[in-house]
Amino acid sequence: MEFNREKIIVIGGNDAGLSAAGRAKRLRPDLEIIVIEKTPFIGYASCGFPYFISGRVMRKSVSGPSIEEIENRRGFQVWTNHEAVQLDLLKRHVAIKSLLNGEEKRVRFSKLVLATGARPLIPQAAKINADNIFTLRNFADAERLVNYIKTNSPQKALVLGAGFLGLEMAEALRQRGLQIVIIDQAPKLFQNYADKIAAIIEESIQSSSVELILDEKVAQFDIENNRVQNAHLVKNGITETDIVLLATGIEPNVALAKNARIPLGKSGAILVNNRQETRRMDIYAVGDCAESQHLVTKKSAWLPFAGIASKQGRVAGTNIAGKRMLFPGALGTAMAKTFGLEYGHTGLSLSQAREAGFNAIETVITAYSKSEYMTDATEITVALVSDLTTKKLLGAQVVGKADAGQRLNILATAIAGHISLHELEYLDFGYTPMISNIWDPIAIAGNAAQKKTKEK
Amino acid sequence: MEFNREKIIVIGGNDAGLSAAGRAKRLRPDLEIIVIEKTPFIGYASCGFPYFISGRVMRKSVSGPSIEEIENRRGFQVWTNHEAVQLDLLKRHVAIKSLLNGEEKRVRFSKLVLATGARPLIPQAAKINADNIFTLRNFADAERLVNYIKTNSPQKALVLGAGFLGLEMAEALRQRGLQIVIIDQAPKLFQNYADKIAAIIEESIQSSSVELILDEKVAQFDIENNRVQNAHLVKNGITETDIVLLATGIEPNVALAKNARIPLGKSGAILVNNRQETRRMDIYAVGDCAESQHLVTKKSAWLPFAGIASKQGRVAGTNIAGKRMLFPGALGTAMAKTFGLEYGHTGLSLSQAREAGFNAIETVITAYSKSEYMTDATEITVALVSDLTTKKLLGAQVVGKADAGQRLNILATAIAGHISLHELEYLDFGYTPMISNIWDPIAIAGNAAQKKTKEK
Numbered sequence: 001m002e003f004n005r006e007k008i009i010v011i012g013g014n015d016a017g018l019s020a021a022g023r024a025k026r027l028r029p030d031l032e033i034i035v036i037e038k039t040p041f042i043g044y045a046s047c048g049f050p051y052f053i054s055g056r057v058m059r060k061s062v063s064g065p066s067i068e069e070i071e072n073r074r075g076f077q078v079w080t081n082h083e084a085v086q087l088d089l090l091k092r093h094v095a096i097k098s099l100l101n102g103e104e105k106r107v108r109f110s111k112l113v114l115a116t117g118a119r120p121l122i123p124q125a126a127k128i129n130a131d132n133i134f135t136l137r138n139f140a141d142a143e144r145l146v147n148y149i150k151t152n153s154p155q156k157a158l159v160l161g162a163g164f165l166g167l168e169m170a171e172a173l174r175q176r177g178l179q180i181v182i183i184d185q186a187p188k189l190f191q192n193y194a195d196k197i198a199a200i201i202e203e204s205i206q207s208s209s210v211e212l213i214l215d216e217k218v219a220q221f222d223i224e225n226n227r228v229q230n231a232h233l234v235k236n237g238i239t240e241t242d243i244v245l246l247a248t249g250i251e252p253n254v255a256l257a258k259n260a261r262i263p264l265g266k267s268g269a270i271l272v273n274n275r276q277e278t279r280r281m282d283i284y285a286v287g288d289c290a291e292s293q294h295l296v297t298k299k300s301a302w303l304p305f306a307g308i309a310s311k312q313g314r315v316a317g318t319n320i321a322g323k324r325m326l327f328p329g330a331l332g333t334a335m336a337k338t339f340g341l342e343y344g345h346t347g348l349s350l351s352q353a354r355e356a357g358f359n360a361i362e363t364v365i366t367a368y369s370k371s372e373y374m375t376d377a378t379e380i381t382v383a384l385v386s387d388l389t390t391k392k393l394l395g396a397q398v399v400g401k402a403d404a405g406q407r408l409n410i411l412a413t414a415i416a417g418h419i420s421l422h423e424l425e426y427l428d429f430g431y432t433p434m435i436s437n438i439w440d441p442i443a444i445a446g447n448a449a450q451k452k453t454k455e456k
Numbered sequence: 457m458e459f460n461r462e463k464i465i466v467i468g469g470n471d472a473g474l475s476a477a478g479r480a481k482r483l484r485p486d487l488e489i490i491v492i493e494k495t496p497f498i499g500y501a502s503c504g505f506p507y508f509i510s511g512r513v514m515r516k517s518v519s520g521p522s523i524e525e526i527e528n529r530r531g532f533q534v535w536t537n538h539e540a541v542q543l544d545l546l547k548r549h550v551a552i553k554s555l556l557n558g559e560e561k562r563v564r565f566s567k568l569v570l571a572t573g574a575r576p577l578i579p580q581a582a583k584i585n586a587d588n589i590f591t592l593r594n595f596a597d598a599e600r601l602v603n604y605i606k607t608n609s610p611q612k613a614l615v616l617g618a619g620f621l622g623l624e625m626a627e628a629l630r631q632r633g634l635q636i637v638i639i640d641q642a643p644k645l646f647q648n649y650a651d652k653i654a655a656i657i658e659e660s661i662q663s664s665s666v667e668l669i670l671d672e673k674v675a676q677f678d679i680e681n682n683r684v685q686n687a688h689l690v691k692n693g694i695t696e697t698d699i700v701l702l703a704t705g706i707e708p709n710v711a712l713a714k715n716a717r718i719p720l721g722k723s724g725a726i727l728v729n730n731r732q733e734t735r736r737m738d739i740y741a742v743g744d745c746a747e748s749q750h751l752v753t754k755k756s757a758w759l760p761f762a763g764i765a766s767k768q769g770r771v772a773g774t775n776i777a778g779k780r781m782l783f784p785g786a787l788g789t790a791m792a793k794t795f796g797l798e799y800g801h802t803g804l805s806l807s808q809a810r811e812a813g814f815n816a817i818e819t820v821i822t823a824y825s826k827s828e829y830m831t832d833a834t835e836i837t838v839a840l841v842s843d844l845t846t847k848k849l850l851g852a853q854v855v856g857k858a859d860a861g862q863r864l865n866i867l868a869t870a871i872a873g874h875i876s877l878h879e880l881e882y883l884d885f886g887y888t889p890m891i892s893n894i895w896d897p898i899a900i901a902g903n904a905a906q907k908k909t910k911e912k
Contacts (some may be wrong), residue, residue: 047888164888333884334887344888413875428751431761433507
């Protein structure tokens with residue numbers, strides 16, 4: 001019996017991998033499942049790291065469960081500190097190396113899930129060794145940063161990259177009392193966003209005590225005692241810093257797949273179908289290392305977000321267990337809350353829509369989130385990207401002091417439901433002054449977009 | 457020229473009527489439009505009355521604009537304190553009576569909009585004259601109550617009806633320091649809601665300092681000096697009270713339509729098509745006096761909610777102005793916030809769905825609204841009513857301390873978009889720990905509903 005038992009190897013022990021392993025084991029308790037994880041941690045809450053670093057949440061809230069917890073509760077094995085170094089698709093085994101003692105062994109598999117995630121993109125100038133340069137991808141990274149702050153009490157931080165992570169980390173470090181400079185090489189914050197939305201977010205940073213410098217890069221770091229002391233900026237001279245945080249984007253971690261000649265998509269992430277199967281039999285890919293079907297373009301796209309990772313994991317796990325389950329596609333919806341604002345995007349931006357060949361327009365409106373006579377009413381700004389041809393929604397961005405995030409999810413639902421701009425204006429939302437408004441910002445946005453489609 | 461000028465009469469000067477008049481005038485400034493309003497007030501914010509009564513918002517926030525404001529800003533005429541008493545469809549005139557001096561005149565019209573709203577249903581025992589019995593339908597009602605409270609400083613209030621208005625008013629009066637008893641004749645709070653949702657709302661009332669008595673009615677009121685002193689309850693003896701608030705439901709105000717033989721729907725409200733036209737040429741009906749196409753049953757239904765009223769008004773105004781505009785249908789989405797909870801419903805309840813002939817099931821889940829490690833994370837309970845045959849959503853109810861209202865609007869959007877339960881589980885929501893969770897309560901609800909459809 002044991003000899004023929006199906007053996008599932010999952011490479012990567014964060015959201016996507018654990019989701020695949022857990023679902024497969026739940027549906028088929030007879031499966032032998034081993035999750036291989038390079039770091040000492042599994043199932044850590046990456047999106048919560050900024051709140052761990054700011055001190056708002058505790059270590060155990062974001063460090064993930066212990067191996068014992070997983071093994072006892074969910075019934076599959078976990079090998080942390082192990083790296084999958086080579087994949088043999090013909091012989092169906094994977095070479096796994098212990099990062100503790102360097103030993104390598106081959107493990108056979110019936111099915112294999114690639115959940116290798118993504119890794120930080122490091123700007124040229126930062127490809128150096130220094131104790132005070134940090135990335136923030138896994139829990140070991142987060143812990144290293146927290147420990148460094150506790151031990152060295154840095155006063156100044158330089159954050160490279162003004163995306164979601166950069167801004168969240170700028171705020172977290174500010175809350176720990178550090179002076180912050182954020183630089184980004186783009187001339188505009190959130191380049192894909194409507195100008196007004198980006199301007200509102202920029203204003204929230206400028207009006208906090210954080211310095212934001214756009215259209216700027218680090219030319220070189222001065223290092224002393226293995227620590228960065230200064231950053232030479234291309235345009236703005238030299239800035240002193242005690243720590244450097246790199247938040248300059250990520251790339252899919254696909255070396256293992258690539259070496260095994262598993263086809264990648266245009267983005268460089270692994271191509272999968274809607275069962276999360278790669279182009280190679282019995283090899284699945286999920287999460288940040290894989291592409292997804294984009295619900296708007298209907299094309300394969302790289303959408304490395306935690307929600308998608310968990311969902312793809314669930315789909316892969318279900319299919320591995322022999323039940324058919326399809327991933328319905330994704331929009332790349334993402335949101336953040338920094339410096340008093342909630343904001344985010346779903347679907348295509350105006351430029352993405354035009355690149356994808358849509359006859360697209362952008363409309364932007366601002367309206368009260370709830371009855372304006374309520375003292376806590378605040379404004380929400382909604383940008384819609386609409387298709388002039390079909391009069392449907394292609395994408396959206398939203399920003400506001402409150403309730404903007406859930407509005408974004410309403411728009412994601414509207415796109416998934418192929419709702420027309422006319423229907424968007426007339427969606428039957430519940431109204432009560434403490435929560436909403438008679439004409440919701442979304443209805444007003446739908447009205448504005450419709451008007452513009454008629455002008456054209 | 458003046459002789460042939462088109463003349464639009466709108467009967468009713470609240471949301472629906474003003475929305476129709478405003479839209480028609482904006483599109484066709486040449487139209488002569490007169491809005492007839494029985495009370496001294498127009499465009500008052502009925503849903504905000506509880507907050508005016510509690511003292512949280514000011515009079516001017518809910519009393520509506522002045523006639524001058526409307527006439528100057530929006531360009532149509534308003535006759536307050538005037539009642540339309542008879543409608544002659546053949547001769548195309550309406551008899552209008554001044555409630556100030558009793559004078560009556562006939563006004564001819566080219567098109568007429570019925571926006572006569574709804575009126576409170578008065579329980580038999582309350583069909584009496586007393587200075588301290590209140591309904592709360594128009595601003596005059598609200599002002600009478602506020603003035604009575606200021607002048608007489610009542611200590612005890614009896615609220616009849618534990619629906620949205622009853623609970624909102626119980627809380628408002630409690631905030632003014634009154635002791636509150638709410639009674640409702642139904643044996644269960646929110647009878648149409650899933651048991652767990654209703655129980656959570658009931659618990660919020662019981663744990664506040666408000667007494668809720670279900671399965672109870674007033675048999676008789678004791679009146680002295682034109683004031684109710686006591687209420688004789690059928691089962692619970694005599695209760696003293698200083699004021700009585702009636703919140704026992706509403707009925708459509710259709711006497712004018714009925715006398716003119718304009719066809720009504722099964723609900724007793726006026727039948728309209730999706731251009732808001734009644735079955736009589738050039739006569740429109742909008743708002744609480746009219747029915748709507750229900751998006752789920754595809755049948756005409758009475759859905760007397762403010763959001764729908766404004767939208768129907770806009771549709772009627774657009775069509776009156778000669779541009780085609782269709783009302784896409786409604787779900788009867790409604791929400792409230794009382795005693796620390798947000799809650800509401802959209803679409804059909806389980807019993808409504810079964811009555812309408814659907815093979816319906818109900819599933820209820822509870823999950824965190826945002827990452828549970830955030831200190832302000834609270835639970836949301838979602839009940840879904842799903843169709844076993846199509847595996848789609850028919851309705852939903854939601855309750856939670858925060859963010860439940862917007863979740864309800866997401867579900868309303870999902871129903872409008874005909875999203876399947878499978879898609880609901882996989883909707884691509886944005887995730888960030890401060891706002892949301894990797895598996896949103898809505899995704900978890902979609903998963904639970906799907907599981908149950910598979911068991912059946």
